[in-house]
Amino acid sequence: MSSFRKRTQETKAIPGTRSSLYNGQTIASTGNPSLDHILGGGVQIGSLLLIEEDPHVVYSKVLAKYFLAEGVVSKQSLFFGSLDDEPEDLLKKLPKPVEEDSNTSSETSPDMRIAWRYNDLPQVNSEQGGQKIGHHFNILEQMSSEDLKESDISTWSKGSFSELIKKLAQKVKTVKEDSVLRICLTSLGSPLWYSENLEFSKDILKFLTILRAILRTYNTIAFVTIPMGLLEKIDEKLVPRIRNLADYSIQLDSFAGTDRETVPAFKEYNGILNIRKLSALNTLTAFNPETTDLAFKLRRKKFVIEKFHLPPELQDAENPQDDIVPSLSCGGSGKKSLDF
Amino acid sequence: MLSNFIVTNQKLVVISDDSQNLPFERFFDRYVKMWLREQGKLDNLLDLCNIKALSIKDLSNTVETRKSPEPFTVILPSLTKLLQIDDPRNIIQFINSLKKSSSVRQVFLLSTTTLIPHELSFMPTFLEHMAQIVVSVTKDDLSILSRQSGGSVTRKSYTYKIDGKEMLVKQLKALVIKKEEEVKPVEHPFKIKLEEEEMLARNAVKLPYEKTSEADIIYTPDADDDFDEEDPDEDLYI
Numbered sequence: 355m356s357s358f359r360k361r362t363q364e365t366k367a368i369p370g371t372r373s374s375l376y377n378g379q380t381i382a383s384t385g386n387p388s389l390d391h392i393l394g395g396g397v398q399i400g401s402l403l404l405i406e407e408d409p410h411v412v413y414s415k416v417l418a419k420y421f422l423a424e425g426v427v428s429k430q431s432l433f434f435g436s437l438d439d440e441p442e443d444l445l446k447k448l449p450k451p452v453e454e455d456s457n458t459s460s461e462t463s464p465d466m467r468i469a470w471r472y473n474d475l476p477q478v479n480s481e482q483g484g485q486k487i488g489h490h491f492n493i494l495e496q497m498s499s500e501d502l503k504e505s506d507i508s509t510w511s512k513g514s515f516s517e518l519i520k521k522l523a524q525k526v527k528t529v530k531e532d533s534v535l536r537i538c539l540t541s542l543g544s545p546l547w548y549s550e551n552l553e554f555s556k557d558i559l560k561f562l563t564i565l566r567a568i569l570r571t572y573n574t575i576a577f578v579t580i581p582m583g584l585l586e587k588i589d590e591k592l593v594p595r596i597r598n599l600a601d602y603s604i605q606l607d608s609f610a611g612t613d614r615e616t617v618p619a620f621k622e623y624n625g626i627l628n629i630r631k632l633s634a635l636n637t638l639t640a641f642n643p644e645t646t647d648l649a650f651k652l653r654r655k656k657f658v659i660e661k662f663h664l665p666p667e668l669q670d671a672e673n674p675q676d677d678i679v680p681s682l683s684c685g686g687s688g689k690k691s692l693d694f
Numbered sequence: 695m696l697s698n699f700i701v702t703n704q705k706l707v708v709i710s711d712d713s714q715n716l717p718f719e720r721f722f723d724r725y726v727k728m729w730l731r732e733q734g735k736l737d738n739l740l741d742l743c744n745i746k747a748l749s750i751k752d753l754s755n756t757v758e759t760r761k762s763p764e765p766f767t768v769i770l771p772s773l774t775k776l777l778q779i780d781d782p783r784n785i786i787q788f789i790n791s792l793k794k795s796s797s798v799r800q801v802f803l804l805s806t807t808t809l810i811p812h813e814l815s816f817m818p819t820f821l822e823h824m825a826q827i828v829v830s831v832t833k834d835d836l837s838i839l840s841r842q843s844g845g846s847v848t849r850k851s852y853t854y855k856i857d858g859k860e861m862l863v864k865q866l867k868a869l870v871i872k873k874e875e876e877v878k879p880v881e882h883p884f885k886i887k888l889e890e891e892e893m894l895a896r897n898a899v900k901l902p903y904e905k906t907s908e909a910d911i912i913y914t915p916d917a918d919d920d921f922d923e924e925d926p927d928e929d930l931y932i
Contacts, residue, residue: 410845412847468903468904470904545820545824550781550783551813587815587820611839611848611849612849
């Protein structure tokens, strides 16, 4: 990056936000550094981040907790709505912030005698991450209830789409101009939301449209998880239409309970992460991630998104016969060992 | 026995029957009772299969009027029957209320995919999404998908056999990943291994490019040393 900077008037930044390095828009963290990284540093204020749930709703829930925890730590107002998850249960399980990433402390590798200069090389890390704006969280530990007491959290866990919109509209009006409201809706459109086939599709699209209008008007960001695999069964067209209404769309495709669990190439990961949509808000060009080949895994303490790579092939291939590389015939063909 | 896997403390069990030759649809309550008997949990049972109900409301009233101090097991009529008496929304809400209720020990539901009308074909998937245990039975084998509350998900396939009294299952071996073959020692005409003495002797040898200690360049400038003000390498693009 060049050292030239556009001279901008230093406006008072809203706590917990920052202006993007790519386009100068105000962004906020999702709470997970690697998710921030693939979205271009964070989520733009006023946008809708859609997470397409994994079939068993394990990993999307982890991301939702990250999102809420980030809001609590950076003292933003929160709105949590869900029919499937009890708000109290989920808020109790928010991850605890940790001071600094302990991984950065360089692990001393065994000394090399001859090639000692290589000792100084940094270890290769394919984890997606970089400059951070949010906090680091440890999902193994939970936030104490005292931290939660101070923050302004509204919850909603019963009703229909229209009631949710009304509640949301009331809530956004209470948010001050120098603050951000985080809206987190999990499992939107799950079976519990179902009404009638046609009505349901209409309702969810209408809901998202109004939600987007609200987001654009106030200082808000929204994190919505939707079980796309189920909505597909109702109406195939519904999936692209919902994606169209979101600003970012990330699909979590987990291996759990499928045959891919045992495939050696996927052994290291919990699933594939597909970026379905990254939109440009207030700018002409959308952020372009370095790679779209991404995979995620849930480690003991954190959720990481990495560049997908195949593991080293340590075992012999299934059919050694196929493996014979056609070589220049020097010692006869078809022989496996070299003749000296 | 199949009951070992499905009579657990996971609330909602959905049996998805695609076998087309098993009389699940007719005798579902008998199957469930058999499983419960095998596990010794036949007490506190609420069988809704043969209750005359005109709507979901009748069923939920029956559940509510049953007040027992201990949690009880509920056998629901099959999804086909439920869809005949009420609409999907009420069915989903009713099953969800059973799932959340603390007075219910376990809920069994049968969904026969072939008997569901086309416009409602999403219903089995929806209910499987809500369930903690999904048993999918096909002609030759069955698979059990189990979701633990901690978030772990397992799916295992079994072959099954029904004799007069019980349903026996046998786990199909998952794709066995080839074990690493033992590396055969390569025969060669020279000695490649080191004895301990030799190893010590080898490590003691000081190699030419080895780093031995932190080295500093100590330089004391002379009085008549001539320093260039300008960068002598300026013309080189380095």
